[in-house]
Every structure is written in structure tokens, then in C-alpha cells.
Amino acid sequence: MNITNNTIATIHFTVCSSDGTQIDSSRNSEPMVFLQGSHFLIQGLEDELEGKTVGDKFVIDIAPNLAYGERHEELVQAVPKSMFEDMEVEPGMTFRATTDDGEQSVMIIDVTDDDVIVDGNHPLSGLTLNFDVEVLEVREATEEEIAHGHPHTEGGCEHTTH
Numbered sequence: 001m002n003i004t005n006n007t008i009a010t011i012h013f014t015v016c017s018s019d020g021t022q023i024d025s026s027r028n029s030e031p032m033v034f035l036q037g038s039h040f041l042i043q044g045l046e047d048e049l050e051g052k053t054v055g056d057k058f059v060i061d062i063a064p065n066l067a068y069g070e071r072h073e074e075l076v077q078a079v080p081k082s083m084f085e086d087m088e089v090e091p092g093m094t095f096r097a098t099t100d101d102g103e104q105s106v107m108i109i110d111v112t113d114d115d116v117i118v119d120g121n122h123p124l125s126g127l128t129l130n131f132d133v134e135v136l137e138v139r140e141a142t143e144e145e146i147a148h149g150h151p152h153t154e155g156g157c158e159h160t161t162h
């Protein structure tokens, strides 16, 4: 069976930036299970997996526009320290902020005497990502999985939030 919309696929993957630095890998832990077509994966990877089957292996470079997007420098902003009140702030911290585009995850990248510099870009934006993928399993999704938009492990739906 081939990976296509409304199939559940299990893959191992390793992702590196274009300079070869490993960003993430499933190979030291559990493989990743996802519903194809649900946009759980970045677009470039979902596109490449379409039609693949068990045992297929591939390596692909995915440009930012099909991964986590281009960087937008206007999303880097200085926020007065006073807005953080008594919060301890340090570079690397992330938090949710309400912006013109709705709720967004932002990261503190610098702290000066008066300001906190925050970055609303995805940490992987602007990067071409190299994926090394192996397809381990493909099966049809159940009606419930399609309705929920995600795979269920053995024993059914283990979550309670929908």
C-alpha cells in the first residue's frame, strides 16, 4: 500500500540543516506516526512521501518555503522590559504572545538594559532542511482517525481534548 491522503504512515527520519548539523532524529527513539494529508508534516516532506511504500528510503533537501517558511526580520522586536513585570527573562526562553496574527510562539533572543528582544520566527525558518527518511509502515486510516485528523495508537483515542 502506498502513502496517500487518509493513510497512516510510520517513518524514521533524521533532519539536518544544510551545514550538516543534526536538528532532530526519530532513530534513537520511537518512529513518527502521522496521518498523510493532515499537514502534520511540513509540506515538502508530505509531498515527497506521497506514493511511497514500506521499505522506501530517500534523502531530500527541502527549501524554506516548503518547510518552516522564510525569516521575517520584522518579527524581531524590542519589547520594554517593564512589560515582563517580575518575570525572569533570559535568551532561549519561549512564550506565547498575542500578535496581530493571533497567538504566536516567540523566543527571547537577547536582553538589554531596557529591552527584551523577541523573535516571532519559527526557529527553523529560513533553513533548507535535509531529511533522511525510511518508510516503516503504511495502513489505511480509520474513519475516527480521519475525523480527528490524527493517528490513534492501539486501544483507540487516548486523548480527551476533543
Ligand SMILES: [Zn+2]
Pocket (backbone or CB within 6 Å): 148, 150, 152, 157, 158, 159
Ligand atoms: Zn483522536
